[in-house]
Amino acid sequence: MKKHLNFHPIFIAFVSVALLGASFQNLYAQKAKNTVRLKAKYVKIMDGEIYFDIAAAAKVGKQNLDVSHVDIYAYNEVNDEEIELGKTTTNAKGESKFVLPNLNALKPDSTNTYTVNFSFKGNDTLKKASKSLSFKNADIKAKIITKDSINYISATLIDTDSTSPLTKTILNIQVNRLFKSLPIGDEYNYTDENGTIFVPIEEGIPGVDGILTLEVVLKESNDYGTVKAFVKAPVGVPSVEESTFDERTMWSPRNKTPWFLLIYPNILIFITWGLFVYLIINLFKISKS
């Protein structure tokens, strides 16, 4: 019996390591959590909402899956201090919108930079994750100018806190449409030394009653995030209502049948069935004669 247990020490060590590794692997397999990735974007609408677009995704196997219905906490970080701003929950697509009442809800640091941290605290299957976002406050002031019968949109981009214009920065000009905004002007509109751009508005763009909603957008700037300014102005062409809802068409309901379709087929039906009646009367006449 003793002879049987007399294994080589190296063999015993190898088996022990293998067994230990296997047990750890098993342990890991049971409690393995998936890593969550958070994305956050800061968006400021001039004279409107200030919000953060948040998206949560996790890599499960080789697939990136949306992390739905989880709570994301928002904190304002100022000088190593964390002030809780609130929480938001992701939707079925793993997306969430965290709205700030105004920018005064945040405290900036000494350089007037705001830092917001979004944190997911983890759960049984997902690891905790966080995403930090830093930005400064910028304003866009936009207006419509008419010069030589041509309409222009003028927009000035400034750093709000320093009130200094932001030069050589790209601003996008676009017209608000139903599905996606329509870009107008040059592809890249750089602000000048006054932080201003000056873009002509094309003629003939349709809008309800000729009113267009023009958007000036600083898009996903590293320092200032996304800032949008909207200007409504009657610089478009009134759009024509092309609905045939009240007309008599081939695709209308039965009470709006086109007149020709009511008249001609009914005449044909009347003649045909009138002749049938005549022929049946002839049968009676034959039987009586």
Next chain:
Amino acid sequence: MNTNDKLINDLAPQKFGKLGVIWTSTLIVIIIIGIIAYIDQVIKGQVVTNMRDYALWGIYISNFVFFVATSFVGSVTVAILRLTNNTWRTPLVRIAEIITLAAIAMAGITIMLDMGRPDRLIYLFIYARLQSPITWDVIIIPSFLVISFLLLYFPLLPDLAILKDHFKEKNPVLSKWYGKLSLNWRGSDKQKALQAKSIKIIALMIIPLSLILQTIDAWLFSTTYRIGWDSTNFGGYFIAGAFVAGLGALVTIIYIVRRVYKLEDYITEFHFDKIGKLLVLACLTYLYFNINEYLLPAYTASVDEATHLNTLFSGSYAIPFWTVTIGGIILPIIILLFKKGRKPLPMFIIGLIVVLSSWWKRYIIVTPTLLHPFLPIQGVPESWRHYFPSLHEWAITTATLAMALLIITLLVRFLPIIPIQRTADEQELLKTTKTIEP
């Protein structure tokens, strides 16, 4: 026995022999099986069929189109040949009229079988929307049913009066019925004038009505924008197809009736020769429309159209497609162009092939298009990508075909299948002409 008595004896309805009884019983059994299957379909819903979201028109609709096409025969043989003074039509017209009536009656019934809720049939009338081709169909089918009945009934009146006298002693009950149905026909000048005038009106009416019927049937498809259906050629294509289907059915039934009732003296090889020529004309016309229907889209095909045509030409529907094209159009043209091909037996075989091809042709028109929708088929069970009728569908459809054959059989049993009075008048005319000739 004088000529008239012989004529009446030859042409008066005869009792079924053993074969006739077996034939009728078989049809009744098939119909009963179909009715049981239909009741089950009504109880369980159309889930018992293999029609699903994509193949939402199946064998019922193709069968309906076949019946509508077959009903065209009345207009061709009776109306057109009458208006063009083709006197050889006489022994064929009654059978054509019977086929027309049976086919259009069954077309109306078949369309109802396709309804998930047949109890809502009345809604088709109450909520009719004149913009919809379905409504046009709802209007034209009853109209055509009425004209088909009148087309059969008016010329029957003198024959019914003859049969009343003929069966007076042999079968008084039958004689009584013939008497009632003959509407006191005595052959007076007034009655003859009324009958002639009425038949003329019917002959004139049935041509536009049958053209409208076939065209509406085509428009049911071509107004849907679907690949394979969205064609301005479809109206003419359906009329030409109906021309072929109707004549095929006529040839087949004429041959059987001629053999069973031994009418070789009345329906002669001359008649087969004539109708054979008419069938060639029909097939050539149909071939022309088929070339238009397939060759031009093949030449200018979009990706979707090409996929559809490939399915027909070389894909999963290639065998039925080429079978019906060759068997139902090309083969009849080749064979019937030869005089020997227009003899009764070859004509019967060709007629049978034409009828079968006509039925499958409608299947080819209806089904492949439905399986090629504009948006890709996805997120549905694999079986929904294909369609082949279920047992219920086959049972019900076979029953409708059996019912059409039963209507024809019963009408052939109780009506003179060759117009007696007209044949007598023509023979009299012939005799007179011969006498006058030196």
